[in-house]
Amino acid sequence: MISNLFNIDKEIIAITGASGQLGIYYTEKLLMLGAKVVSLDIKEHEIFDSLEKEYPDNFLYVKTNILDKSSINKSLTTIKNKFKDSPTVLINNAAKDSPPESSSKDNCSFEEYSEEQWDNVIDTDIKGSFMCCQVFGNEMAKNKNGSIINISSIYGIVSPDQSLYEYKRRNGDDFYKPVAYSVSKSGMLNLTRYLSVYWASKNIRVNTLTLGGVYNNQDKEFLNNYTNRVPMKRMANPDDFIGAIVYLSSDASKYTTGSNLIIDGGWTAI
Numbered sequence: 001m002i003s004n005l006f007n008i009d010k011e012i013i014a015i016t017g018a019s020g021q022l023g024i025y026y027t028e029k030l031l032m033l034g035a036k037v038v039s040l041d042i043k044e045h046e047i048f049d050s051l052e053k054e055y056p057d058n059f060l061y062v063k064t065n066i067l068d069k070s071s072i073n074k075s076l077t078t079i080k081n082k083f084k085d086s087p088t089v090l091i092n093n094a095a096k097d098s099p100p101e102s103s104s105k106d107n108c109s110f111e112e113y114s115e116e117q118w119d120n121v122i123d124t125d126i127k128g129s130f131m132c133c134q135v136f137g138n139e140m141a142k143n144k145n146g147s148i149i150n151i152s153s154i155y156g157i158v159s160p161d162q163s164l165y166e167y168k169r170r171n172g173d174d175f176y177k178p179v180a181y182s183v184s185k186s187g188m189l190n191l192t193r194y195l196s197v198y199w200a201s202k203n204i205r206v207n208t209l210t211l212g213g214v215y216n217n218q219d220k221e222f223l224n225n226y227t228n229r230v231p232m233k234r235m236a237n238p239d240d241f242i243g244a245i246v247y248l249s250s251d252a253s254k255y256t257t258g259s260n261l262i263i264d265g266g267w268t269a270i
């Protein structure tokens with residue numbers, strides 16, 4: 001029925017990095033829409049207690065380190081025990097980024113960027129998503145039903161515009177948006193394409209959702225530079241993305257696989 005097109009009340013949606021800025025927003029909204037939601041994060045968010053009280057049958061937080069496959073496997077067992085079923089949707093949302101206010105060690109020149117930082121970002125963003133796909137995708141393949149949403153960024157499609165950060169360099173800070181985030185986020189695009197083909201016959205859809213920058217108390221100069229560069233002249237808010245998450249979680253996207261849905265106010269159109 002057309003009125004049920006975007007229904008997600010039969011879905012069990014596992015979100016990695018669900019304690020972060022966007023993950024917590026998705027968690028609350030998907031619960032409101034009737035889905036069962038599993039938060040997989042190394043750290044607990046302060047509102048999880050109240051979500052457990054408000055949605056005792058539909059919400060579950062499972063402390064999970066996506067860099068440890070045994071932790072992901074244990075989480076799957078916990079989810080199956082609670083819901084008597086396995087997740088039908090996996091959102092690979094956890095990531096390590098270095099926002100404008102983070103340390104210059106995380107945001108130095110390409111030449112100075114350390115192996116340690118590289119490994120930290122690439123491992124979390126790519127290896128963590130790869131292992132979650134292995135564990136949860138394998139279950140979806142057995143059940144012949146599933147949707148995987150890999151979260152990417154505009155910086156995974158185009159280079160960061162380093163002129164945005166010129167004001168920091170003028171003030172003596174050797175600040176460049178680092179390479180590892182760009183490389184890991186573009187890796188998500190082909191993790192998606194590979195798995196969309198590999199699991200097509202198992203009725204698992206795999207798509208990338210590429211996001212533009214989100215308001216998060218950035219300093220005034222950064223905000224001016226960013227908003228001047230983006231055609232819609234503003235950064236995103238978390239509510240700009242939830243429609244796409246619901247679309248990719250629901251039957252509305254039943255013939256969508258291997259795609260990249262870009263929500264960036266036009267940033268990558270230039």
Ligand SMILES: NC(=O)c1ccc[n+]([C@@H]2O[C@H](COP(=O)([O-])OP(=O)(O)OC[C@H]3O[C@@H](n4cnc5c(N)ncnc54)[C@H](O)[C@@H]3O)[C@@H](O)[C@H]2O)c1
Nearest residue numbers: 017019020021022041042065066093094095153211213214
């Ligand atoms: N916020 C933005 O401006 C923006 C823009 C484009 C894309 N994105 C993407 O959206 C996603 C969410 O972004 P966000 O701003 O909410 O991030 P965030 O930094 O607020 O949250 C990331 C979460 O991931 C968790 N995490 C980190 N390592 C983990 C691990 N090993 N195991 C389990 N959990 C781990 C952290 O505890 C944290 O709660 C990311 O993939 C990010 O790259 C964000």
